[in-house]
Amino acid sequence: MEQEALTFRNVSAGYKQRRVLDNVSFTVREGEFVSLIGPNGCGKSTLLKTAAALLKPLSGTVELFGQDVQRIKPAVRASLLGVVPQKIESPMAFTVSQIVMNGRISSMGRWGNPSSLDHDLVERSMIYTDVLGLRDRFFTELSGGEQQRVALAMVLAQEPKIIMLDESISHLDINHRQEVLQILMNLNREKRMTILLVSHDLTLSAGISDRFLLMEAGTLAKAGTPAEVLEPELLSRVYNCDLTVQQDPYTGFLQVSGAIESLRRRGKLERSVHVIAGGGSGIELYRRLLIEGYEVTTGVLNRLDSDAEAARALNIPVVLEQPFSPVGADAIAKAMEMISSADAVVLSQVPFGSGNLVNLQLAEAAIQRGKMVLLAAGIGERDYTEGKAAVDVAARLKRAGALNWNSIHELMAHLQQQPHH
Amino acid sequence: MGMKGSPICADNRFFGKGKVKVKATWRVVLFFAIFPLLLALSLLLGPSGIGIPDLQSPSGSAILSLRLSRLLMGMMTGAALSASGVVFQALLRNPLAEPYVLGVSGGAGLGATLIILAGSGVLATLSLPVVAFVSAVLTLMVVYGIASQGSSGQPSVYSLILSGVIVSSICSSVIMFLVSTASVEGMHNVIWWMLGSLQPVTAGQQLLSAALILGGLAGIWLLSPRLNALALGREMAHYQGLHADFVIVVGLLFATLLAATAVSLSGMIGFVGLIVPHVMRAMFGPDHRKLVPLAALGGGTFLVLCDAVARTLLAPIEIPVGVVTALAGGPFFLIILQRRMKQAWIA
Numbered sequence: 001m002e003q004e005a006l007t008f009r010n011v012s013a014g015y016k017q018r019r020v021l022d023n024v025s026f027t028v029r030e031g032e033f034v035s036l037i038g039p040n041g042c043g044k045s046t047l048l049k050t051a052a053a054l055l056k057p058l059s060g061t062v063e064l065f066g067q068d069v070q071r072i073k074p075a076v077r078a079s080l081l082g083v084v085p086q087k088i089e090s091p092m093a094f095t096v097s098q099i100v101m102n103g104r105i106s107s108m109g110r111w112g113n114p115s116s117l118d119h120d121l122v123e124r125s126m127i128y129t130d131v132l133g134l135r136d137r138f139f140t141e142l143s144g145g146e147q148q149r150v151a152l153a154m155v156l157a158q159e160p161k162i163i164m165l166d167e168s169i170s171h172l173d174i175n176h177r178q179e180v181l182q183i184l185m186n187l188n189r190e191k192r193m194t195i196l197l198v199s200h201d202l203t204l205s206a207g208i209s210d211r212f213l214l215m216e217a218g219t220l221a222k223a224g225t226p227a228e229v230l231e232p233e234l235l236s237r238v239y240n241c242d243l244t245v246q247q248d249p250y251t252g253f254l255q256v257s258g259a260i261e262s263l264r265r266r267g268k269l270e271r272s273v274h275v276i277a278g279g280g281s282g283i284e285l286y287r288r289l290l291i292e293g294y295e296v297t298t299g300v301l302n303r304l305d306s307d308a309e310a311a312r313a314l315n316i317p318v319v320l321e322q323p324f325s326p327v328g329a330d331a332i333a334k335a336m337e338m339i340s341s342a343d344a345v346v347l348s349q350v351p352f353g354s355g356n357l358v359n360l361q362l363a364e365a366a367i368q369r370g371k372m373v374l375l376a377a378g379i380g381e382r383d384y385t386e387g388k389a390a391v392d393v394a395a396r397l398k399r400a401g402a403l404n405w406n407s408i409h410e411l412m413a414h415l416q417q418q419p420h421h
Numbered sequence: 422m423g424m425k426g427s428p429i430c431a432d433n434r435f436f437g438k439g440k441v442k443v444k445a446t447w448r449v450v451l452f453f454a455i456f457p458l459l460l461a462l463s464l465l466l467g468p469s470g471i472g473i474p475d476l477q478s479p480s481g482s483a484i485l486s487l488r489l490s491r492l493l494m495g496m497m498t499g500a501a502l503s504a505s506g507v508v509f510q511a512l513l514r515n516p517l518a519e520p521y522v523l524g525v526s527g528g529a530g531l532g533a534t535l536i537i538l539a540g541s542g543v544l545a546t547l548s549l550p551v552v553a554f555v556s557a558v559l560t561l562m563v564v565y566g567i568a569s570q571g572s573s574g575q576p577s578v579y580s581l582i583l584s585g586v587i588v589s590s591i592c593s594s595v596i597m598f599l600v601s602t603a604s605v606e607g608m609h610n611v612i613w614w615m616l617g618s619l620q621p622v623t624a625g626q627q628l629l630s631a632a633l634i635l636g637g638l639a640g641i642w643l644l645s646p647r648l649n650a651l652a653l654g655r656e657m658a659h660y661q662g663l664h665a666d667f668v669i670v671v672g673l674l675f676a677t678l679l680a681a682t683a684v685s686l687s688g689m690i691g692f693v694g695l696i697v698p699h700v701m702r703a704m705f706g707p708d709h710r711k712l713v714p715l716a717a718l719g720g721g722t723f724l725v726l727c728d729a730v731a732r733t734l735l736a737p738i739e740i741p742v743g744v745v746t747a748l749a750g751g752p753f754f755l756i757i758l759q760r761r762m763k764q765a766w767i768a
Contacts, residue, residue, distance in 0.1 A: 078662025091514045092707035105650045106662025112646020
């Protein structure tokens with residue numbers, strides 16, 4: 001068994017107001033090539049910052065080669081772990097070789113005098129990453145891809161045992177991306193350097209990684225071999241869109257792609273959905289339904305509701321009622337009209353109280369007219385009516401054939417299965 | 422600050438062998454040839470006449486010793502202000518940063534005003550740099566505290582500069598208020614000091630200030646390799662194994678010590694802390710291991726020359742040296758910046 005290079009034990013981390021990582025545990029062993037994947041904002045960068053002791057965990061511990069990373073001296077930490085960030089910026093006109101020399105900063109003496117070893121390491125790193133020809137150019141004048149290679153050279157000059165790259169290769173052209181990955185793979189194979197690569201290119205990562213860590217909303221959704229993690233169902237749920245995984249018949253590599261039909265250029269669907277929402281719970285539904293090409297109507301909404309504002313802004317036909325007053329007969333009739341011409345009725349995760357219970361009754365009327373009704377799951381926790389009236393209506397809806405949805409992905413799947421009217 | 426055999430010059434390999442690097446090295450050599458000449462030139466200028474004073478006569482040797490002591494005052498003040506500006510610009514990664522913008526000079530000025538108004542005497546003059554430093558640090562803490570409000574963790578450079586400018590103008594308002602309510606003699610002392618001049622102070626204060634400034638410069642020079650790493654930001658410096666926050670705090674303290682001592686010594690002399698670092702960076706590049714000593718020498722020499730002009734031009738009237746730094750130095754520096762800005766900042 002290889003030594004543990006990086007270990008997270010029940011780590012929660014984040015910022016003052018916002019917890020980003022929630023009880024994450026995993027181990028990366030020495031010499032492994034691991035890809036960290038997950039949708040935007042799921043906490044990948046926070047995980048890297050916590051691993052590098054830039055952020056202190058709120059609870060739990062992070063260990064680098066068996067030592068608590070918070071207790072390792074900075075200079076020692078830099079000799080164990082190098083981080084290539086998404087982007088480095090220097091407001092001053094440093095040359096490329098001056099920037100790369102920064103990688104030796106914690107190994108140099110008090111006076112910051114590079115030794116001949118330091119010069120050799122800098123030179124070698126620049127040759128490796130193909131930036132030697134740029135050595136006297138100003139770093140700030142380089143293109144994004146060139147800057148990324150300089151950043152990698154700087155971190156290589158650090159001679160760390162683990163390198164973590166935060167989406168660092170996404171700006172590279174295809175030639176240099178292959179090259180950088182090849183460099184990383186060589187370091188991994190020959191020097192047993194451990195690599196943790198944050199990546200959005202699942203197919204590319206599948207070909208080169210020993211293991212995947214899949215993150216979802218601050219938690220570790222799955223850790224395992226590429227084949228174990230690249231499950232279409234799992235990926236589609238985490239990324240909240242339709243994804244397929246195929247094995248290349250020649251190379252055996254796994255290929256992840258968006259389902260072709262979901263990307264196809266298409267005309268209007270000629271299908272309409274009425275959304276029952278409120279309190280901001282409808283905005284994401286409007287957005288996704290419009291992107292998918294549905295006609296959307298919504299209501300009844302309070303005039304001051306944020307969903308009402310969103311509907312107005314998106315040009316969605318909406319039935320409004322005055323604030324602080326019960327829903328009147330007029331509004332009910334108008335909403336019923338909209339529902340009659342819709343193919344399906346979607347209920348958002350809106351809380352129900354005595355004021356908007358009538359919306360749930362509208363859904364009941366819809367299902368009686370043979371409309372498809374899709375109900376956000378877990379209404380029990382959002383029922384603030386007396387005597388749990390909303391739960392009762394929901395139960396009746398379910399008996400009459402309404403479907404529950406847990407994620408927007410699932411909701412879209414339900415809508416697509418509906419036969420065309 | 423002898424440069425021969427110093428770690429900075431010993432490291433010629435850092436410059437490489439490219440044409441550009443050779444030019445840069447020549448520029449350093451030229452600089453070291455010229456600045457002693459400029460200092461010597463300043464000894465020839467004064468209200469009593471241009472040229473070497475007659476050293477045989479007692480008045481002549483008195484004049485020379487007066488000019489020498491103003492040279493020392495100028496070197497200390499200019500070096501302190503300029504090196505302080507280098508550090509503020511590096512730590513904030515912003516070309517606008519300098520002791521005035523962050524409220525450091527304003528705070529030091531307020532502390533110094535209180536001492537000057539409180540009275541004269543040996544104790545007062547000796548406590549001047551200390552009180553100026555303490556009040557400058559307090560001001561910096563207030564600025565940092567205000568800027569941190571509402572941000573999670575580190576305040577942004579923009580909110581730091583904004584709150585620095587505001588706190589700075591509050592400080593000068595309080596100084597104005599104190600001056601307007603002061604006795605005639607106190608008012609005279611403060612205003613004379615505030616205009617900025619290199620009139621020699623008591624020997625005790627000069628010695629103390631020299632010790633503080635030399636200490637501050639040495640501290641900053643020790644930090645200088647780390648300032649290079651911090652130019653890529655706090656996060657990157659942390660990844661490269663620096664105690665990034667420690668370096669930032671120590672750097673700010675040293676820079677504040679320098680600026681406050683300069684203010685307590687020579688009053689509110691603007692311009693040096695902002696412009697000299699820019700020019701030196703444009704001439705010699707942003708590597709702080711070279712930049713810190715070069716900026717200190719450059720700032721000192723510049724201020725000494727400006728002072729020589731200030732006391733000679735309208736003799737026997739003496740122009741405040743701050744006026745000369747801006748009027749004479751401004752256009753000269755603008756030309757250099759315009760030509761060589763690319764070598765200093767991305768702008």
